Amino acid sequence: MKKELKKIYVIINPVSGVGSKDKIPDMIASRCIERGISMQVLNTGYAGHAKELTLRAIDDGADCVIAVGGDGTVNEIAQNLLFTDVFLGIIPKGSGNGLAHELNIPMDIKGAVDVIFAGHTSVIDACKANERAFFCTCGVGFDATISKEFAKEKHRGSLTYVKDIVESYLEYKPEVYELRVNDHTIREKAFLITCANASQYGNNAFIAPNADINDGKIDITILSPFNTFDIGPLAIQLFTKTIDKNSKIKTLRAKEAQIIRQKAGVMHIDGEPVMESEEINISVIKSAVKVFSPENTTFVGDVQRRINEVFQFFEDRMPVRIR
Numbered sequence: 171m172k173k174e175l176k177k178i179y180v181i182i183n184p185v186s187g188v189g190s191k192d193k194i195p196d197m198i199a200s201r202c203i204e205r206g207i208s209m210q211v212l213n214t215g216y217a218g219h220a221k222e223l224t225l226r227a228i229d230d231g232a233d234c235v236i237a238v239g240g241d242g243t244v245n246e247i248a249q250n251l252l253f254t255d256v257f258l259g260i261i262p263k264g265s266g267n268g269l270a271h272e273l274n275i276p277m278d279i280k281g282a283v284d285v286i287f288a289g290h291t292s293v294i295d296a297c298k299a300n301e302r303a304f305f306c307t308c309g310v311g312f313d314a315t316i317s318k319e320f321a322k323e324k325h326r327g328s329l330t331y332v333k334d335i336v337e338s339y340l341e342y343k344p345e346v347y348e349l350r351v352n353d354h355t356i357r358e359k360a361f362l363i364t365c366a367n368a369s370q371y372g373n374n375a376f377i378a379p380n381a382d383i384n385d386g387k388i389d390i391t392i393l394s395p396f397n398t399f400d401i402g403p404l405a406i407q408l409f410t411k412t413i414d415k416n417s418k419i420k421t422l423r424a425k426e427a428q429i430i431r432q433k434a435g436v437m438h439i440d441g442e443p444v445m446e447s448e449e450i451n452i453s454v455i456k457s458a459v460k461v462f463s464p465e466n467t468t469f470v471g472d473v474q475r476r477i478n479e480v481f482q483f484f485e486d487r488m489p490v491r492i493r
Contacts, residue, residue, distance in 0.1 A: 172289040173257055173462070175234050177208040179227035181220055181247060183239030184213055186263040194238055194261060194279055201287045214239075220246035228256055234462075236286065240264015241306065241372060245440045249303035251459050252296060258461040259286040265320075266372025266441055268306035272383055273463040290465040294383045296458035297367045299450055304439045305459070307371055307378070310429060310450065311362030311393075312342055317438035344395045348430040351390065351422050358420075361393045363429060365452045369411075372441065376411040378421070386456045390427060392420040426453040 180198055195211045202209040210230075212223045220237070224247045227235050236259035237247045248258050248269075261282040262270035273292075276282050299308040315338050347363055349356045366378035366389040381389035396404065396418050407413040414421050429450040437446040 173233075173291050173460075174289065175205070175207050175257075175287075177230070177232045178202060178210070178234045178236060178259075179223070179230070179232045180209065180211045180236045180238060181223050181227070181243070182211065182213050183220065183243040183263070186239040186243065192263075192279060194283075197279065197283050198236065201283065205287075214243065218246065221250055224250040228254060232256055234259055234286070236261060238263055241266055241268050241440045242442045244269050245303070245305060245442065248296070248305055248459050248461075252303065252455065253458060255460070257291055258459055260461070261286075264372075268368060268370055268372030268440065271370060271372055271374055272306060272368040273461065275463065285464055286462045288462075288465065290463060291460055292384075292463045293457045293460050295367055295386060296455040297365065297388060298453050298455060299365070299437065299439060300446060302439050302444065302446075303455070304367065305383075306368040306440050307364050307366045308437060308439050308452070309362055309364040310347070310431060310435070310437050311345065311360055312338070313362050313364060313371070313377075314436045314438040314443060315342060317441055318436045318443040320441075321443050345431060349390070349392070349422075350428040350430070351424045351426075356392075358392065359395060361395050361418075362391075363393075364391045365389075365427065365429075366391065367454070375408050376413060377408065379411045379414050380421070384457075386454055387423050387425060388427060388452055388454055390422040390424065392422075394418045394420070426451070428452070 180195060199209055214220045214223065220243050224235055228250065233255065234257045235247055235251065237244045238261045241264055244260055251258055260270045260275055261279060262275060262277055267277065275285055297304050316335055319338055344359050344361045346357065346359045349363065364377050366381040368383045369378050369381040370376045378389040378391050400418060404413065404416060407416055413419055431448050434445065434447045436443050437450060
């Protein structure tokens with residue numbers, strides 16, 4: 171369906187690298203002026219601020235809140251739009267951009283803005299881990315450890331992420347988990363357990379290749395302990411959407427699940443580290459959030475989008491622009 175907008179709130183996380191050169195407010199404002207749409211721009215100043223600003227937008231009668239930032243910012247905003255008539259717009263400016271990737275939203279600013287003002291919307295599921303909402307993945311184990319280390323970094327980026335993975339892998343010890351799902355109990359030593367609403371972490375790293383953000387189910391990926399010779403194949407399969415074919419991987423699908431670990435500790439929610447108890451209850455919230463997304467994605471269009479993302483990646487890192 172299509173949505174005509176009347177009042178927009180733009181919530182920007184400056185920490186995500188949004189600078190004056192991006193001119194995101196100006197780009198959105200010009201579209202709003204053309205269409206007679208009211209617009210207000212707000213910047214976040216601390217963790218949890220996006221949630222407060224979203225509630226203000228809802229109270230003020232906004233029919234769309236645009237999240238400008240990474241998965242953490244998107245999560246803070248989206249969790250307050252559950253079962254409302256307020257639509258979520260996403261302009262990805264984070265290090266992973268999991269939900270934007272999952273919805274085939276372009277990684278370039280103009281493309282993402284175009285998607286919002288084209289007006290096509292979809293309704294997606296959300297999930298909960300205890301009382302915390304997530305939209306892509308939550309997990310315990312190694313990926314949660316990485317999220318904790320990555321959150322401490324001053325400068326976030328691909329190289330920093332790889333550094334944290336290598337350093338953490340050398341010290342990480344897999345744990346024993348009890349997983350209760352579909353009336354069965356599984357007890358297993360695991361490197362990580364990921365509960366996925368969407369198919370990927372972000373950056374097209376597909377931890378649950380068959381997950382569908384609209385199917386009312388959670389896809390659970392269990393990665394068993396492995397040796398250094400397994401790292402290469404696992405990495406390749408993660409980015410080629412075939413990790414479920416690896417012998418170290420077990421996959422389950424359910425409407426709800428329970429993870430019991432040996433002690434309380436870190437868990438990640440859409441890539442953000444949080445501390446949780448030893449018992450984590452996972453459930454699906456069906457058809458929870460209305461979001462702007464591309465009208466359709468053909469195979470050719472998807473390939474072209476990925477090529478554009480590669481060019482954008484290198485262009486953003488070029489010391490000198492060639493024209």
